[in-house]
Amino acid sequence: MKQLFINIKELLQVRNETVEKLSGAEMKELPTLKNAWLLIENDKISDYGEMNSLPEIEADKTINAEGKIILPSWCDSHTHIVYAGNRELEFADRINGLSYEEIANRGGGILNSAKTLQETPEEQVYQQSAKRLEEVMKLGTGAVEIKSGYGLTEEGELKMLRVIKKLQQNYNIPIKATFLGAHAIPKEYKEKPDAYMDLVIEKILPKVAEENLAEYIDIFCEKGYFSVADTQKLLSAAKKFGLKPKIHVNQFNAIGGIQAGIEHDALSVDHLEIMRPEDIESLKGTTTMPVALPSCSLFLSIPYTPAREILDSGLPLALATDFNPGSTPSGNMNLVVSLACIKMKMTPEEAINAATINGAYAMELSKTHGSITKGKKANFILTKEIPSYTFLPYAFGTNSIESVFINGKMLE
Ligand SMILES: N=CN[C@@H](CCC(=O)O)C(=O)O
Ligand SMILES: [Zn+2]
Structure with a gap:
């Protein structure tokens, strides 16, 4: 099962290489892709990139995430x-x-x-x-x-x-x-x-x-x-x-x-x-x-x-x-x-x-969870339409989450 998310306003915590943990000044950087796409194959993250370089992909399902942010689940x-x-x-x-x-x-x-x-x-x-x-x-x-x-x-x-x-x-x-x-x-x-x-x-x-x-x-x-x-x-x-x-x-x-x-x-x-x-x-x-x-x-x-x-x-x-x-x-x-x-x-x-x-x-899971990296589990959050990722901590008490995906499946 291939699911393709397109027009993602911003894809957060994109790490091409798996990092174990981040310390000190490294934590100030959150790598992101703006106007991005994300491909999920079964329960894993398969690929991602910017919309201007979206290859031809035959997906079983295409989801338009315009105005929305995707980030790894907590x-x-x-x-x-x-x-x-x-x-x-x-x-x-x-x-x-x-x-x-x-x-x-x-x-x-x-x-x-x-x-x-x-x-x-x-x-x-x-x-x-x-x-x-x-x-x-x-x-x-x-x-x-x-x-x-x-x-x-x-x-x-x-x-x-x-x-x-x-x-x-x-x-x-x-x-x-x-x-x-x-x-x-x-x-x-x-x-x-x-x-x-x-x-x-x-x-x-x-x-x-x-x-x-x-x-x-x-x-x-x-x-x-x-x-x-x-x-x-x-x-x-x-x-x-x-x-x-x-x-x-x-x-x-x-x-x-x-x-x-x-x-x-x-x-x-x-x-x-x-x-x-x-x-x-x-x-x-x-x-x-x-x-x-x-x-x-x-x-x-x-x-x-x-x-x-x-x-x-x-x-x-x-x-x-x-x-x-x-x-x-x-x-x-x-x-x-x-x-x-x-x-x-x-x-x-x-x-x-x-x-x-x-x-x-802190749970010995950095090889499989915690970032948007090819091969990692497709556990992520799709937000509602929000102005930026800073809006998430800023609007405390507001539920900015539209849906949650676990192993590539949306939680009902
Ligand atoms: N501090 C010790 N244990 C828990 C609290 C336990 C409780 O009050 O039931 C904690 O992490 O805060
Ligand atoms: Zn405790």
């Missing part, structure tokens, strides 16, 4: 899409003056979601999560990472990971699974947190690996959650099972999580709202992708990741949603890109690069 490398229920009552508590920390200390927060998850049958968790996945796909997400971390028991964590596996089987976008058993210390382990780490490392992790339920390992390295020593121990244990780290660090406090991640060749270090000069320094010359989650900052009213400092020191940066019931009940990558521009002073070019090719890197 690569959302950090989500907690699999969960049960919601936490809107805590949202109201925060409006009435309680902090995220105070809510967590009262047994709310992650432990609240863990209780709900444990009480909800697997099929219902699947149905609720599938609905959220479909919602974000319609918003332009074409590859996603999903974490466990609301189980906090062997049964609960395996339930979550099995739900992720079922999503992988039933949806045709790449879904990367991450084991986040070390997300919070369950109430029963409050006085003996080391025993919970032992459970995660000695009991749950080997099962996760044995059943091949996750590719990545995560931990919430934060005061009141898990220490740097816990992080070191878990990442070393996970390495033996071939699980690569993608970790939660520097959300509220900088305690050395970045350095622990780097020591273990983390694929990504995520959150980074609180960054010391030495944290930026440590990331230089590594293969670890820093990941910012601006909708979490918006929702919790916490600082935004200092993107300018990160980029101006030559580092790469990816953007993701952090979709979860507590700190970010939104999986909208369009909003993330807008917030990156508005609140983090990233240029539209930097933000689009961060949400496509660098997001793909």
Whole structure:
């Protein structure tokens, strides 16, 4: 099946050669073709060019994209899409003056979601999560990472990971699974947190690996959650099972999580709202992708990741949603890109690069996703008629997407 898009106002993120990731000043450039055509063959990008050099092509379908922009679909490398229920009552508590920390200390927060998850049958968790996945796909997400971390028991964590596996089987976008058993210390382990780490490392992790339920390992390295020593121990244990780290660090406090991640060749270090000069320094010359989650900052009213400092020191940066019931009940990558521009002073070019090719890197997908490149998967967004690509982050809250294509097929 050959589909030809013609008269495309602008085709974004066109890379003739596959790039793994973009860093520093490279992120300022977003290669585009104006007045372009794009040929899709079955599920892949087959060719593209400018309209004045359109060869004769016998297509099964020709789509006139006049006035519209095409860009690769968003690569959302950090989500907690699999969960049960919601936490809107805590949202109201925060409006009435309680902090995220105070809510967590009262047994709310992650432990609240863990209780709900444990009480909800697997099929219902699947149905609720599938609905959220479909919602974000319609918003332009074409590859996603999903974490466990609301189980906090062997049964609960395996339930979550099995739900992720079922999503992988039933949806045709790449879904990367991450084991986040070390997300919070369950109430029963409050006085003996080391025993919970032992459970995660000695009991749950080997099962996760044995059943091949996750590719990545995560931990919430934060005061009141898990220490740097816990992080070191878990990442070393996970390495033996071939699980690569993608970790939660520097959300509220900088305690050395970045350095622990780097020591273990983390694929990504995520959150980074609180960054010391030495944290930026440590990331230089590594293969670890820093990941910012601006909708979490918006929702919790916490600082935004200092993107300018990160980029101006030559580092790469990816953007993701952090979709979860507590700190970010939104999986909208369009909003993330807008917030990156508005609140983090990233240029539209930097933000689009961060949400496509660098997001793909943070899921080890840069060879197949994240850019308009021959041979890559035909996962892309066709916008409505808009004046320019800068309009996308500028018109925050407006849905500028006309349709989304996954593996060459338009989402219904
Ligand atoms: N910070 C840790 N985990 C999630 C929030 C979890 C929750 O509040 O349910 C995050 O990335 O923001
Ligand atoms: Zn998270």
